[in-house]
Amino acid sequence: MHTVDTLLHARWIVPIEPDDRVLTEHSLAVHEGRIVAVLPTHEARTQYRGTRELTLDRHALIPGLVNAHTHAAMSLLRGLADDLHLMDWLQHHIWPAEGRWVNEEFVHDGSELAIAEMLRGGTTCFNDMYFFPEVTARVAASAGMRATVGLILIDFPTAYADSPDDYLAKGLALHDEYRNHPLIRTAFAPHAPYSVSDAPLDRVRILADELDIPIHMHIHETAHEVDQAVAQSGQRPLARLNTLGVVSPALLAVHMTQLTDAEIALCAANGVSVLHCPESNLKLASGFCPVQKLLAAGINVALGTDGAASNNDLDMLGELRSAALLAKAVSGDASAVPAYQALRMATLNGAIALGLGDQIGSLVPGKLADICAVALDGIEATPLYHPLSQLVYASGRHQVSDVWVAGEHLLKDRALTRLDEVDILRRARQWQARIGAADSEANT
Amino acid sequence: MHTVDTLLHARWIVPIEPDDRVLTEHSLAVHEGRIVAVLPTHEARTQYRGTRELTLDRHALIPGLVNAHTHAAMSLLRGLADDLHLMDWLQHHIWPAEGRWVNEEFVHDGSELAIAEMLRGGTTCFNDMYFFPEVTARVAASAGMRATVGLILIDFPTAYADSPDDYLAKGLALHDEYRNHPLIRTAFAPHAPYSVSDAPLDRVRILADELDIPIHMHIHETAHEVDQAVAQSGQRPLARLNTLGVVSPALLAVHMTQLTDAEIALCAANGVSVLHCPESNLKLASGFCPVQKLLAAGINVALGTDGAASNNDLDMLGELRSAALLAKAVSGDASAVPAYQALRMATLNGAIALGLGDQIGSLVPGKLADICAVALDGIEATPLYHPLSQLVYASGRHQVSDVWVAGEHLLKDRALTRLDEVDILRRARQWQARIGAADSEANT
Numbered sequence: 001m002h003t004v005d006t007l008l009h010a011r012w013i014v015p016i017e018p019d020d021r022v023l024t025e026h027s028l029a030v031h032e033g034r035i036v037a038v039l040p041t042h043e044a045r046t047q048y049r050g051t052r053e054l055t056l057d058r059h060a061l062i063p064g065l066v067n068a069h070t071h072a073a074m075s076l077l078r079g080l081a082d083d084l085h086l087m088d089w090l091q092h093h094i095w096p097a098e099g100r101w102v103n104e105e106f107v108h109d110g111s112e113l114a115i116a117e118m119l120r121g122g123t124t125c126f127n128d129m130y131f132f133p134e135v136t137a138r139v140a141a142s143a144g145m146r147a148t149v150g151l152i153l154i155d156f157p158t159a160y161a162d163s164p165d166d167y168l169a170k171g172l173a174l175h176d177e178y179r180n181h182p183l184i185r186t187a188f189a190p191h192a193p194y195s196v197s198d199a200p201l202d203r204v205r206i207l208a209d210e211l212d213i214p215i216h217m218h219i220h221e222t223a224h225e226v227d228q229a230v231a232q233s234g235q236r237p238l239a240r241l242n243t244l245g246v247v248s249p250a251l252l253a254v255h256m257t258q259l260t261d262a263e264i265a266l267c268a269a270n271g272v273s274v275l276h277c278p279e280s281n282l283k284l285a286s287g288f289c290p291v292q293k294l295l296a297a298g299i300n301v302a303l304g305t306d307g308a309a310s311n312n313d314l315d316m317l318g319e320l321r322s323a324a325l326l327a328k329a330v331s332g333d334a335s336a337v338p339a340y341q342a343l344r345m346a347t348l349n350g351a352i353a354l355g356l357g358d359q360i361g362s363l364v365p366g367k368l369a370d371i372c373a374v375a376l377d378g379i380e381a382t383p384l385y386h387p388l389s390q391l392v393y394a395s396g397r398h399q400v401s402d403v404w405v406a407g408e409h410l411l412k413d414r415a416l417t418r419l420d421e422v423d424i425l426r427r428a429r430q431w432q433a434r435i436g437a438a439d440s441e442a443n444t
Numbered sequence: 445m446h447t448v449d450t451l452l453h454a455r456w457i458v459p460i461e462p463d464d465r466v467l468t469e470h471s472l473a474v475h476e477g478r479i480v481a482v483l484p485t486h487e488a489r490t491q492y493r494g495t496r497e498l499t500l501d502r503h504a505l506i507p508g509l510v511n512a513h514t515h516a517a518m519s520l521l522r523g524l525a526d527d528l529h530l531m532d533w534l535q536h537h538i539w540p541a542e543g544r545w546v547n548e549e550f551v552h553d554g555s556e557l558a559i560a561e562m563l564r565g566g567t568t569c570f571n572d573m574y575f576f577p578e579v580t581a582r583v584a585a586s587a588g589m590r591a592t593v594g595l596i597l598i599d600f601p602t603a604y605a606d607s608p609d610d611y612l613a614k615g616l617a618l619h620d621e622y623r624n625h626p627l628i629r630t631a632f633a634p635h636a637p638y639s640v641s642d643a644p645l646d647r648v649r650i651l652a653d654e655l656d657i658p659i660h661m662h663i664h665e666t667a668h669e670v671d672q673a674v675a676q677s678g679q680r681p682l683a684r685l686n687t688l689g690v691v692s693p694a695l696l697a698v699h700m701t702q703l704t705d706a707e708i709a710l711c712a713a714n715g716v717s718v719l720h721c722p723e724s725n726l727k728l729a730s731g732f733c734p735v736q737k738l739l740a741a742g743i744n745v746a747l748g749t750d751g752a753a754s755n756n757d758l759d760m761l762g763e764l765r766s767a768a769l770l771a772k773a774v775s776g777d778a779s780a781v782p783a784y785q786a787l788r789m790a791t792l793n794g795a796i797a798l799g800l801g802d803q804i805g806s807l808v809p810g811k812l813a814d815i816c817a818v819a820l821d822g823i824e825a826t827p828l829y830h831p832l833s834q835l836v837y838a839s840g841r842h843q844v845s846d847v848w849v850a851g852e853h854l855l856k857d858r859a860l861t862r863l864d865e866v867d868i869l870r871r872a873r874q875w876q877a878r879i880g881a882a883d884s885e886a887n888t
Contacts, residue, residue, distance in 0.1 A: 083782035
C-alpha cells in the first residue's frame with residue numbers, strides 16, 4: 001500500500017493519450033505534484049492510500065486546459081466596445097484605453113481577474129502576450145497558475161518600454177528571473193509582422209535559438225494585414241518571416257486565417273504550431289482559419305481564447321466547442337475535428353506548442369498533475385451516451401468543479417482556494433468605474 | 445397605490461422594444477399574467493405594491509427566450525452519435541433509434557426533459573416539430589410552458605401516423621383541442637420539401653390559410669438537398685414551394701443555408717420568416733445561412749437550437765451568441781448582428797414568426813409576462829461596461845436565475861417550481877440505458 005498526496009476516484013478519466021480513450025471508474029494518484037498512476041478504482045483502493053482522497057462519481061477528469069493565446073490583463077476591458085469594425089474598435093476604444101490606463105497596477109489586477117476566470121473554467125496554463133509581463137508572471141506564480149509569459153516586443157514606445165532594445169532588455173531580464181521557476185516560462189512575443197521591423201525580429205530569432213524558447217506572434221490575422229504588406233513590400237508577411245528565418249519549430253503563429261496551400265506546406269515542413277482563436281476570429285470578422293487542412297498537413301494546432309476585450313471571455317470549454325463546430329462548417333465535413341480532437345487541441349497540443357508536451361497536456365504517469373474535473377450530471381448533461389461528446393458539445397464551464405495545478409487544489413468545489421474573489425471583484429469594479437467613464441466621455 | 449401580483453425590481457431591464465435600449469434601476473409590475481408597467485424603481489415603490497416582490501439587484505430582466513425551432517423529445521438522443529456525415533448519422537443512428545423507440549412515452553419523457561432544460565436556460569416558448577405532438581402539447585401545458593406544437597406531416601408512415609391523410613387528421617384534431625388554450629398554439633409542420641409531396645402540401649396551404657396558423661418546414665438545409673431536387677425535378681425546392689403557393693407570410697423556413705439573391709428577394713417580398721439554427725448548421729456542416737443579407741432585405745430572422753440530437757443542447761443564450769459571432773464572420777463585417785439584434789432575434793423575432801408578436805417577445809405593458817432574469821455579477825461578468833454586450837458575449841445559461849411564463853414563477857433561484865427534476869432525470873437515465881445498449885449493439 002503506497003501513500004500518495006492525493007487520490008482521485010473518478011467516474012471517467014479522459015487521458016487524451018491515447019486518442020479517443022475514455023477510462024471508466026478509474027482513479028488517479030498524485031504525489032509531489034506529479035501523476036504517479038492511473039488505474040481502475042478497484043485496484044487503486046488496494047494499492048494506494050491518499051493523504052487526501054476525493055470521490056468524483058459524476059465527473060470526468062481531463063487534463064487542465066491550456067489557453068494557448070490570451071492577453072490576460074485585458075480582462076479589465078471586457079465588453080468595453082463590441083460590434084465595431086476592427087480599426088474603429090482599436091483606434092477609438094482599445095488603444096485609447098490602453099494608452100491611458102495600462103500600468104503595473106492595471107496588469108496586476110487584470111491578470112489576477114483573468115487567472116481567477118480561467119481557473120474557474122478549468123484552464124491551468126496560459127500563454128500570454130501583454131505589457132509588463134513581469135507583473136503577469138508574478139501574479140500567476142503567486143496564484144499557483146502555470147503560465148508562459150510573452151516577452152513583448154513592438155516597434156513603438158509604450159508605458160512599458162521605449163524602444164525595441166528596451167523591450168528586449170526587459171524581456172531578457174524577466175527570462176533570467178524565471179529561468180528555473182516550476183510554473184513560469186517565457187516566450188518571445190513580437191506583436192505582429194506589421195508592428196515589428198526586421199532588425200529586432202532578427203535579434204529575436206537569434207535569442208530564441210540561444211535560449212530555446214518559443215516565438216509567439218499574431219500572423220495573418222486578417223486579409224487586410226496581408227494585403228497591406230503586399231502593397232507595401234510586395235511580400236506576404238509569412239514570406240517575410242520565412243526570409244528572416246523565423247518560420248521554425250519555435251514559431252507559435254496566432255490566428256492564421258489567411259493561408260495559401262503553399263503557406264500551409266511551409267508551416268508543416270518547418271514544424272510551426274498554429275494557435276487558433278475561433279471566437280475572436282468570428283467576432284472581429286477576421287476570417288476562417290483552415291483548421292482541418294492544417295491538421296491534415298500534420299501541423300500542431302492549439303487553441304486560445306484571445307483577450308477578453310475581443311472574445312469576451314476566457315472560456316476554453318466554450319472555445320473548444322466553437323472550434324469543433326466551426327471546423328466542420330469551414331471544411332464542409334461533419335466528421336472534421338471530432339470531440340476527442342477538440343479536447344486534444346485544448347490540452348496536449350497547447351502543451352506541445354509551449355514546449356511542455358512532456359510535462360502537461362495529458363493524464364499519464366510521470367506528467368505534472370494539472371487536472372480539471374467536470375461534473376457531467378444534471379438536466380443539461382442527461383442522457384449521457386458518450387462522455388467525450390458530452391464534454392465537448394453539451395458542457396459549460398460552470399460544470400468545472402475542481403482544478404489542480406502541479407497537484408495543488410486551486411479550485412475546490414467551485415471555490416478558489418488561493419485567490420481572494422471578493423477583493424479581485426472589488427478592484428475590477430474600481431477599474432470599471434474609471435475606464436467606463438473615460439470611454440463614454442471620449443465617445444459621446 | 446396599486447396592488448399587483450408580482451413586482452420585480454431590477455438593476456437593468458432590456459425591453460427589446462425599442463431597439464438597443466437598457467433601462468437602469470427599473471421595476472416591472474405583473475398582474476394577472478400580463479406586464480402592467482415598466483418604470484423607474486423609485487417611482488414603482490410609490491405607485492405599486494406587489495403581493496410578491498423580488499429585488500434582482502445584480503440582474504438584467506429580458507423577455508423570455510423564444511426557441512423558434514426544436515424537436516424537444518429528441519433530447520433523449522442527445523449525443524447518441526456525433527462527428528458523423530449527415531447520412532451516416534441519420535441512417536445508422538438517429539433513424540434506427542427513432543424507429544425502435546419513438547412512442548408516446550418517449551415523447552412525454554423527452555419533451556419534459558427538454559422543457560426543464562429550456563426553462564433553466566431562460567427559454568419560455570418553443571416551436572416544436574416532432575411525432576406525437578399531442579403529447580408534447582400536454583407536457584408543455586402541464587409544465588406551464590408556452591409552445592407552438594407542429595402538426596407534423598411526412599409522406600412515409602411512422603409509429604405516429606400511416607399516411608399524409610392520417611397525419612393531417614391527427615393534426616387537425618390536435619389543433620381543435622387547443623384552439624383556445626392560453627399557452628399552446630399549433631403550426632403545420634410538413635417536414636421538408638424532399639419528404640412531403642405536392643398533394644399534401646397543397647392541402648396544408650389551404651388549411652393554414654383557413655386556420656390562420658404558420659407552416660413550419662425545413663428548407664434548403666444543405667447543398668445536397670438543393671442539388672438532388674434540381675437533379676430530380678429541374679427545380680430548386682424553394683421554387684417548387686413558390687409554385688405551390690407556400691411562400692407566404694405563414695411560412696417559417698428553417699435553416700436556409702443555400703440561398704440565391706433572387707430567393708432572398710422572393711422571401712422578403714412574401715413576408716417569409718427564417719428560423720436560423722447556427723450551431724446545428726455548423727455541427728452538421730450544412731452551410732452558412734446569410735443572416736446579414738436576410739436582415740438587410742427586411743426578413744424576420746428568428747433563432748432556434750434545433751434538436752438536442754444535433755446541437756447538443758437547447759441553450760438559447762449560447763445560440764444567440766453563436767448567431768452574433770457567426771454573422772460577423774459570414775458577412776465579413778464585425779458590426780453585423782450587434783448584441784441588441786442577437787437578443788431581438790432570440791425574443792421578439794421568434795414571437796413575430798409564431799404570430800405572437802403582439803403577445804410576447806418584449807417587456808412592454810400589455811404583453812404577457814414571459815420574463816427571464818440573468819445574473820450579471822461574478823468573476824466571469826466583471827467588469828461590466830454594457831449590459832447588452834455582457835448578456836450576449838459573456839454570459840452562460842447557468843446565470844439565468846428566474847423565469848416566469850404568463851406571470852407564473854417557473855424557475856425560482858435556479859429551481860424548477862412545477863417540474864420534478866429528480867423524476868425527469870430518473871426517466872431520462874432509463875431511456876439512456878435502453879437506447880445506448882441498442883445503439884452500441886447495432887454499431888459494433
